[in-house]
Amino acid sequence: MNVKIGILSMAHMHAYSYAAAIRAIEGAELVGIADHDAERARAAAQQFGTKAFDSYEALLSADIDAVVIGSENVRHRSLCEMAASARKHVLCEKPLATTVEDGEAMIAACHASGVQLMTAFPCRFSPAMARLKACVDSGQAGAVLAIRGTNRGRCPFGWFVDKSLSGGGAVIDHTVHVTDLMRWLLQDEVSSVYAEVSNRMFGKEFDDIGFLSMRFRKGVFATLDSSWSRPKSFPTWGDVTLAVVCERGTLYLDMFSQNLVLYSDKMGGVSWHMWGSNIDELMLRSFVAAVRDETPVPVTGEDGLRAAEVALAAYRSASEGTVVTLR
């Protein structure tokens, strides 16, 4: 039997990739799309050969098993609570929430309704990351001592730079992916955060540069560059990289480096075209499998909240100029 999925809002560009992934997965069905922007729902439904629903309520009343939430960050909570009330499993775009309170409410709502909540961290499904984690888990490299991470990108603008919809700028947008990878790799939680944050790239109200320093409970230290520091002329959207320093050497990951390089007179420059595996699709496959088999989702709401807490702590550190301790 097909796992039937609806998408609640296409505000986030990742929702388009998730819609395409659902369509590509045998055993999954994209039942429909709803959006507070009705025209956006209609256009997306047409693009993906599915139905546009007039309201979130209408889609949630339809015959679906699960939803993907692709709204602006601040709307995650209300959409998640609606989905939970309708007893639909939830895959929520990152960051899970823009406040700890919202994140906790989402987790509680899903728990109370007996539905699963998964945070959309596709980087966990990268085959290169799996290779790195297997090397660490095997003990071959010795204990992890330190990690240097980056997740830079071009500024997405739109609602991403409107704090009332996004909850922040580059730091909340780009901290969570790699923080999640570090937590997952180390099986440990961040215990303190220091951050240097600025708006020097665009000089606007939103933060565009974020350099985080993190200490994990078992002692590993890490830094993470979460800046929107890639120019428009950069050959791709950005990067996810890790240097994992271990007792017996260093492991390097450059997650989106599997590219062809195109020098095009027609397009006026250099661009990279990725041939690596589609991690969005790999993530959706695991969500679909968990819903179908009634097994636990591999990335939870708690995982999403722990990563969001680090981003929120970074903002506090930057405004107070101190190291912020997490719980």
Place this chain on the structure above:
Amino acid sequence: MERGAGMKVAMIGAGGMARTHAQCYQRMPDVSVAAVFDSSAEAADKLARDVGATAYSDAGAMLDQTEPDVVDVCVPTPWHAEYVCMAAEARPKGIVVEKPMGRTVADCARMMEACRRAGVPLFPAHVLRFFPEYALARTQVLSGAVGTVACVRTRRGGPFPRAWNNWYGRMELSGGVILDLIIHDFDWLRWTFGEVERVFAYGLAAGQGASAEVTKDYALVTLRFASGVIGHVEGTWADPGGFKVAIEIAGQEGLLEYNFNQPTSPAYIAALEGPAGSGPGVAVPENPTAESPYYLELAHFVSCLRTGAQPSITPEDGKEAVRIALAAIDSAATGRPVQLR
């Protein structure tokens, strides 16, 4: 001796960097290495023989008997101050001191005072400024190639350096990867982006306190410049995969990078089989340039001594780079940000 006539160099120290410097002097017109001192007579003899100089096991005797024009101090960091001050007494035309200039800021101040009193120019050997890729990166930044700079990242390092008495691994001697290695980046960053306001750092060795002795080190240092630029410096002595460096500067109008996502290959790679029976070979990438940065650096100083021009690196620069590195070590030890100004 007339200006422009042959210059005699006396080397204090006969280790790896002393050899590099000595070989540069040997190739300069009208410059020769006259004497080599090292506390190890064997090391002094070997380098002296190779460059045709006289070996000494007493630095004072060397300075008295050689009357050098240039004294070049390439001993482990904690002994820089002692030998620079001793050399200043001999009133050479100039003194070169290997980076880091000193183990403490007080050491740096002591050397500066001794050289000021003796009227001897002191040149901290921050050779990175003479690496063409770093010099060009700075020129590009200052000419506005990326617009107003928002952030900068650098990386430097490779395998752990094995040397005399594991002195690199002993915090009290070398200051670890932060003071010994990424001071290169601190100096280049300060030269390019101005003064540093505060520092936050983690370091494997620095985090273990002043008496730590390690066989690997790794540090991640975040810098806030007075201009508002945010910087990040990664230093490693924990990568057996070979020495690597990288620079990346992001500004409002572009991104300048070297080695991160590098679109070009090294200029020369020898991929050769090993000697018979030694197993598989290795590929050794190189980026040959017409003159080595070490030669350019020392030739610049020698030329300044001949013309009386001001060297491009001042003792103050050497001291400030040490101050940034020590602030990073302090931050790594205390877990708190350290204000520099």
